[in-house]
Amino acid sequence: MGGKILKRYSPMVAIDVATKNEALDLFDRLTVEPRPILKIGMELYYHFGPEIIKEAQRRGFKIFLDLKLHDIPNTVKRAMFVLGQLGVDFTTIHAAGGSEMVAAGATGLKEGAQAAGLPAPKLLAITQLTSIDEQILHDEQHVDLSLVESVQSYAQLAEKAGANGVVCSAHEVQAIRQVTGPDFLCVTPGIRPWNFAKGDQKRVVTPHQAHDLGSNAIVVGRPITQSADPVKAYQEIEEEFLTEED
Numbered sequence: 001m002g003g004k005i006l007k008r009y010s011p012m013v014a015i016d017v018a019t020k021n022e023a024l025d026l027f028d029r030l031t032v033e034p035r036p037i038l039k040i041g042m043e044l045y046y047h048f049g050p051e052i053i054k055e056a057q058r059r060g061f062k063i064f065l066d067l068k069l070h071d072i073p074n075t076v077k078r079a080m081f082v083l084g085q086l087g088v089d090f091t092t093i094h095a096a097g098g099s100e101m102v103a104a105g106a107t108g109l110k111e112g113a114q115a116a117g118l119p120a121p122k123l124l125a126i127t128q129l130t131s132i133d134e135q136i137l138h139d140e141q142h143v144d145l146s147l148v149e150s151v152q153s154y155a156q157l158a159e160k161a162g163a164n165g166v167v168c169s170a171h172e173v174q175a176i177r178q179v180t181g182p183d184f185l186c187v188t189p190g191i192r193p194w195n196f197a198k199g200d201q202k203r204v205v206t207p208h209q210a211h212d213l214g215s216n217a218i219v220v221g222r223p224i225t226q227s228a229d230p231v232k233a234y235q236e237i238e239e240e241f242l243t244e245e246d
């Protein structure tokens with residue numbers, strides 16, 4: 001990997017579980033240093049709403065609220081205004097919704113945070129989901145670009161529209177760095193320790209590969225949440241991803 005990565009975050013742990021008890025149990029166990037950033041996704045948020053975010057914030061966690069907004073610009077702007085008031089640190093929008101939608105989302109998010117007297121969360125645009133491969137891109141989405149070109153093009157769109165970064169796989173980070181500014185974030189799910197099954201993920205790397213490919217942050221769910229010892233799994237992944245110089 002060429003230049004120094006300006007910012008690396010602790011691993012983001014995707015708390016994709018069905019019950020509040022399971023979520024709270026993980027929150028309590030994961031109160032370790034360096035603190036993970038907790039990713040609250042659709043499953044927990046649709047069940048429990050802002051209260052589950054508050055539970056995590058009360059324990060000192062930074063929150064990545066991953067709801068992947070995708071609708072017409074006005075609807076997204078208004079929804080982002082609401083999310084901007086929750087005190088979360090990161091949130092997501094689909095770049096496929098177009099530059100006008102991403103720009104509207106970015107504005108709504110900033111205005112919501114401002115109205116609540118909070119710092120604006122970082123807005124990350126989803127490029128191509130890590131469950132998509134070249135075959136699905138061509139045969140089902142009928143996209144003529146290669147996967148990396150498609151991700152690169154979404155990253156440029158997102159940066160111009162005011163997003164702070166993208167969600168992509170680590171495989172595309174170097175291509176994205178060629179067309180975006182140095183502080184544009186590449187947050188990468190699809191992380192699989194060498195001994196963990198890919199499952200529905202297609203574009204996967206190990207934590208170590210994600211480090212070497214230049215990810216700013218990795219998102220890890222099942223390899224931690226399904227482990228018999230989630231804290232040990234988190235710490236092993238964190239050690240593999242973050243080095244002394246980070």
Ligand SMILES: O=c1ccn([C@@H]2O[C@H](COP(=O)(O)O)[C@@H](O)[C@H]2O)c(=O)[nH]1
Binds near residue numbers: 128189
């Ligand atoms: O392209 C994307 C965007 C988001 N995700 C989310 O990350 C986690 C990954 O979970 P694993 O269990 O480690 O596979 C999950 O919450 C997804 O919604 C993604 O995987 N890919």
